[in-house]
Amino acid sequence: MAQSALSKFFCAQDSRNLQSLYNTGELETMILQMKIKSDHLDNVQLNIAVMGDVGSGKSTFINAMRDLRRDDQGAAPTGNEETWMEPTRYPYQSLPNVQLWDLPGTNSFGFELNNYLKQVKFESFDFFIIVSQARFRENDAEIAKKIQEQGKEFCYIRSKIDNDIRSLKMQGADLNEGWSIICRDCIINFQSVGVTPPDIFLISSFEREEHDFPRFKSTLARDLPNIKSNVFSLAIPKMMLEITEPKRSTLMTRVLLLAILSGTVGAVPVLAPFPEPMLVPVWYLFTTIVITVSGWIYLRKQLGFSDRLVQSLANKVTKLSSVFKAETNHRFPRKISPAVTNVLLGITTVTCMITGIKHGFSPMAVSIFGAASSFAFTYKSLKDSLNNLLETGQRLVQAALSRD
Ligand SMILES: Nc1nc2c(ncn2[C@@H]2O[C@H](COP(=O)(O)OP(=O)(O)OP(=O)(O)O)[C@@H](O)[C@H]2O)c(=O)[nH]1
Ligand SMILES: [Mg+2]
Structure with a gap:
């Protein structure tokens, strides 16, 4: 998937055109053509990496996003014994030109973070979804730091929230309060490592119409143009x-x-x-x-x-x-x-x-x-x-x- 920055945003003909404008000293026309492109990024493909520790629920989440169950054709393999070692791409039909990438668990290569990031070609992704279960993980913070160092954006998904709800209920705890505590804990953890807290969503991939799942989908759709134009700016x-x-x-x-x-x-x-x-x-x-x-x-x-x-x-x-x-x-x-x-x-x-x-x-x-x-x-x-x-x-x- 390694692609030159120019060919990501411009077709071969447009790239040649920009180059020839630059070569003939027509910098102004070249800038204006790039400006027009930056205002119309609809056809640009966005690669979204879904990351998180082994078993955090990444593949199940991707299937849920694509309205698939684990046995459906084209679904990402899931399960406690499945550990996917190659980044795999899945089209997200609800939004044009968006690809969801199922990445191996962040602790699945033995684990040395920089080595992992190199193996999965971390820098080639445009946006990141960190999926984390049960509690905030050290790896999540490290990955978040690396994302922000690149100037890119991400959101944080606390998965398997149905499990948390069940245990909160068993303890007779107030659900809303439990919810707030989870969010607050995530924010504090991000802040403690110097990361600006992202949007946080509490979801269950088995309950796609509940909790924050619908809000996550609409937020992604709403933010897509901004994400694309940020990616364009970073690629300049x-x-x-x-x-x-x-x-x-x-x-x-x-x-x-x-x-x-x-x-x-x-x-x-x-x-x-x-x-x-x-x-x-x-x-x-x-x-x-x-x-x-x-x-x-x-x-x-x-x-x-x-x-x-x-x-x-x-x-x-x-x-x-x-x-x-x-x-x-x-x-x-x-x-x-x-x-x-x-x-x-x-x-x-x-x-x-x-x-x-x-x-x-x-x-x-x-x-x-x-x-x-x-x-x-x-x-x-x-x-x-x-x-x-x-x-x-x-x-x-x-x-x-x-x-x-
Ligand atoms: N209760 C509950 N279980 C879930 C949820 N999402 C995933 N699981 C279960 O968690 C286990 C791991 O899910 P996967 O989606 O395979 O996790 P993964 O992050 O892709 O795992 P690796 O590819 O091995 O890193 C499976 O047994 C899933 O059924 C959820 O929202 N709620
Ligand atoms: Mg998986």
């Missing part, structure tokens, strides 16, 4: 990586060529020594700056990134301007460091050259040093600029497409 960085990678490679080759050009031009005094040695640093400085700045303008143009773009998008996408400004301000300290490093590198190089000339180093040696420095300076500055522009483009897309 991966999608952008897929879209930008071919162009990034091409531009990196151009950066290397420009750096070689810069180094070669910087080496001119080696081939034809200047009559005035002090002209060597001036020549170095001039050629390096001209080539680097031209390269930077070229990269910006190639990536279709401009202030006009931000303004134009801000007019079309609500709140984009403020979101973008906030993001930019937030990241400013991190972004300034490569620029400062590059300027310092340039100043140090020129100072070294001048000092070298003053101390009688041969103009040839100074020129070779200048040529090597020209190459290094242009390469580093343009590489940093390229990464910077790609990152800014990505944040722009993220800001334009995220939920308000």
Whole structure:
């Protein structure tokens, strides 16, 4: 089920289209096309993982969701002796494009959580249902933490509630109060491990019209669009990586060529020594700056990134301007460091050259040093600029497409 982020949301033709818009510098049109998609995610398939300890009632719950009994054709195998070791997919006909995945019990691989998560391809699921019986489990808390770390959502099902009701009745306890205690206990347990408590449902898979079962089904149907758009937002960085990678490679080759050009031009005094040695640093400085700045303008143009773009998008996408400004301000300290490093590198190089000339180093040696420095300076500055522009483009897309 491993699927690229782009192909999950866009058909092959649309993906190619997005890539070609990006390649031709039409970032704005590309963002608007992605925005249209993010508003219409009806056809996107949602993979819901049903997780929980062995025997917690996952398979029976999936059957109940699909209105099947254990012996019906297509029903998930259930029973105390059944332990299903492979994630298995079951379509949920009540909601289009929703697949319920019956996962092996979280304590069924011997059990090392990270190993388990890897085995079941945890990251490929979009939404999670944790099924737990009788009491809150340590594994439930650990899984919940992992889900929230991914920025995804989940709900918590306390299964076999018919058993709890029976024992409450046998003890003569108040059912409503028993109900509240169970919910409160779950909330406290989630909070104690730093997890924001999810929606909690108390259900019996044998009593599908009772307790919280009907509420669970309607909540899932109601929340589906939000879940999908959250999944879309989370996938944006991966999608952008897929879209930008071919162009990034091409531009990196151009950066290397420009750096070689810069180094070669910087080496001119080696081939034809200047009559005035002090002209060597001036020549170095001039050629390096001209080539680097031209390269930077070229990269910006190639990536279709401009202030006009931000303004134009801000007019079309609500709140984009403020979101973008906030993001930019937030990241400013991190972004300034490569620029400062590059300027310092340039100043140090020129100072070294001048000092070298003053101390009688041969103009040839100074020129070779200048040529090597020209190459290094242009390469580093343009590489940093390229990464910077790609990152800014990505944040722009993220800001334009995220939920308000
Ligand atoms: N009383 C009661 N029993 C249930 C309920 N749901 C499941 N069971 C029983 O619990 C046992 C385990 O149920 P399964 O659905 O197979 O549990 P599972 O989580 O899929 O188990 P593994 O696949 O082995 O991890 C079975 O005997 C079910 O009949 C429920 O809501 N109420
Ligand atoms: Mg099972």
